[in-house]
Amino acid sequence: MHFVSPSFTIIGFGAFGKLLARLLAPMGSIFIYDRRPEVSAEVEGTGFQLISHPGEIRSSIVIMAVPLQGLTDSLLEVGPHLGAGQVVMDVCSVKEEPARLMQDLLPQDVEIIACHPMFGPASAANGIAGLQVVFYPLRGRTWRRIAAILRNLHLTVSIMTAEEHDRHAALSQGLMHLIARAILPLGEPPAVRTRSHDLLCEAIEMVAHDSPEVFETITRGNRYMAEVRSKLIRSLEDVSG
Amino acid sequence: MHFVSPSFTIIGFGAFGKLLARLLAPMGSIFIYDRRPEVSAEVEGTGFQLISHPGEIRSSIVIMAVPLQGLTDSLLEVGPHLGAGQVVMDVCSVKEEPARLMQDLLPQDVEIIACHPMFGPASAANGIAGLQVVFYPLRGRTWRRIAAILRNLHLTVSIMTAEEHDRHAALSQGLMHLIARAILPLGEPPAVRTRSHDLLCEAIEMVAHDSPEVFETITRGNRYMAEVRSKLIRSLEDVSG
Structure with a gap:
């Protein structure tokens, strides 16, 4: 996969999805998929683009910004609409279970990174420089390019297994x-x-x-x-x- | 008691006694009483004056910088040499027991402040401005002047009971x-x-x-x-x- 200016689809516009959208906005276009009724008003005026069906996802990078408790449902909903040329990342606070779920539920030609940004809205309030993101690359090689994007945001990317x-x-x-x-x-x-x-x-x-x-x-x-x-x-x- | 430039005798030249001596040095003369053999070398070159017997204590302010475990012995040793015009303070991390000990063991004409500086060598390493000192004034009114000295060092003085x-x-x-x-x-x-x-x-x-x-x-x-x-x-x- 090659991309000069990547685009991101963020699945879930909760507290962490909002933070991600804001942080990634300088690096590429941001699409939001979140069916909760209040989200359309929240997205208005942000410059992000709300999509109404997972079939419309065209981004090279899809970030599952949903709680672990909702990850299975979201993967089952979004997964069938993804394919080659796309990479899926989660952001859950544990990695063993999301890694297993993504490998089980996503199509074989989708790349996968189990990912944990070690910060949240409170700890990132004064900037993210020097904060850590953990990557467990599960499928594909695009993770290297995404790691480079994150390093451009002055984040530290640590590679390790889910365990x-x-x-x-x-x-x-x-x-x-x-x-x-x-x-x-x-x-x-x-x-x-x-x-x-x-x-x-x-x-x-x-x-x-x-x-x-x-x-x-x-x-x-x-x-x-x-x-x-x-x-x-x-x-x-x-x-x- | 009136003093323009107070003098301090610090009983015990351990980690906290050393910190106190350094902090109070700009405010008046510092005398040290500590019979441990290594102390005479430690005091050398500091500008503080080592005294060899509690009978030599002339300072208006006497600070018991000894652990709670040694406070009774120190009060029994030093107390009989103190009298009117002098105020004794402890610096123990609890206040109920030292307050009781000082009231029981010091002569009636000695003023008493149960005191707890809420810092130590590590927390004061980057300066003491804004740090807290707790005062429980037990006898006399000199505590107001001492509180003013501490406020000059940009410490916050909080008055409360030992309990x-x-x-x-x-x-x-x-x-x-x-x-x-x-x-x-x-x-x-x-x-x-x-x-x-x-x-x-x-x-x-x-x-x-x-x-x-x-x-x-x-x-x-x-x-x-x-x-x-x-x-x-x-x-x-x-x-x-």
């Missing part, structure tokens, strides 16, 4: 979400503060507004989380004896 | 130390990272090198920590069901 991703992500993103959900019920930050606790609050704030679907995917969709969670609980029981 | 301090500190400093000690055994930061997890690591790094005495004081010397710890464990058990 490596999920094992490592459990210890960073997964751990952070667990900590945040455990601390939030303790209430407002107290009147006595330290610099380290301020940083902790800032970190929690970044993930506190992620959707329930994202939290569910990160904690229950990752088979390495159970161990991280029990180790954390054991450590807490140990440290203060 | 208020310990209850709030459990939810910030105590919580942060618990989290850090629970996460450190999980090992090195993984190859997949998020901005929020990077912040969490930065926060952990700030407290990871605190002494075992500091950790012991913050977690076991604070009677509100047991509840914070059990709530945290319960939340962790809940969130991932």
Whole structure:
């Protein structure tokens, strides 16, 4: 596949789909496919083009910006309309299950990248330079060109398998979400503060507004989380004896 | 008590005593009392004056920069040499016990401030502007002048009781130390990272090198920590069901 100016179809115009559209707009045309009724008003005036049927997808790059919980349905809906010359990427917070689903449900001549941008609307609020995108190239070679596009946006592209991703992500993103959900019920930050606790609050704030679907995917969709969670609980029981 | 240029005697030239001496040096003369043999070499060339016996303490302000575990012994040693016109402050990470000890063990004519600077060598590494110092004034009125000195160093002085301090500190400093000690055994930061997890690591790094005495004081010397710890464990058990 060769493209000078790529075009992107983003499936799903939720919080992350909107962020992606904005970030990728300087790199090529942006098409949106999302059947929810409110989306047509949301797309208006953005310069993105809303398409009304997956049969209209012509882009070289198709990004499934849907939660893991909806990925199967979306692949079943969109997949039959895709073919040679197109590459499909997901953006789910775990990689083992989406990788399996995309390989099972997409036509054989469609290229596939299991992908995880390690940021969201909150963490990208002050720019994305230096942030990480994980790629697990599953089919085809176009991923190299897409990685180059992302590097042009000053993102770091890390290549690893779905298993490596999920094992490592459990210890960073997964751990952070667990900590945040455990601390939030303790209430407002107290009147006595330290610099380290301020940083902790800032970190929690970044993930506190992620959707329930994202939290569910990160904690229950990752088979390495159970161990991280029990180790954390054991450590807490140990440290203060 | 009136002083134009105050002098400070710092009891204990450990990590925090050294930081205090450096921070307070622009505000007045600094005397050090610490009988450990290595201290005389450490003080050399600093401009601070090492004194060899508590009978030599003449400063208007005496700061007990010793761990909670050594506070009783230090007060018993230094207290009998102090009197009217002098104010004693501690810097322990909890306030209920030091407040009680200072009231019990210091002569009646000595002024007392239970004090907690909410920072240490790591969190003060990039400056102290905006950082917090908690004051619980126990005897005398000199605390107002000392608070003014600290505000001149761009510190924020918060007045509260020992009980208020310990209850709030459990939810910030105590919580942060618990989290850090629970996460450190999980090992090195993984190859997949998020901005929020990077912040969490930065926060952990700030407290990871605190002494075992500091950790012991913050977690076991604070009677509100047991509840914070059990709530945290319960939340962790809940969130991932």
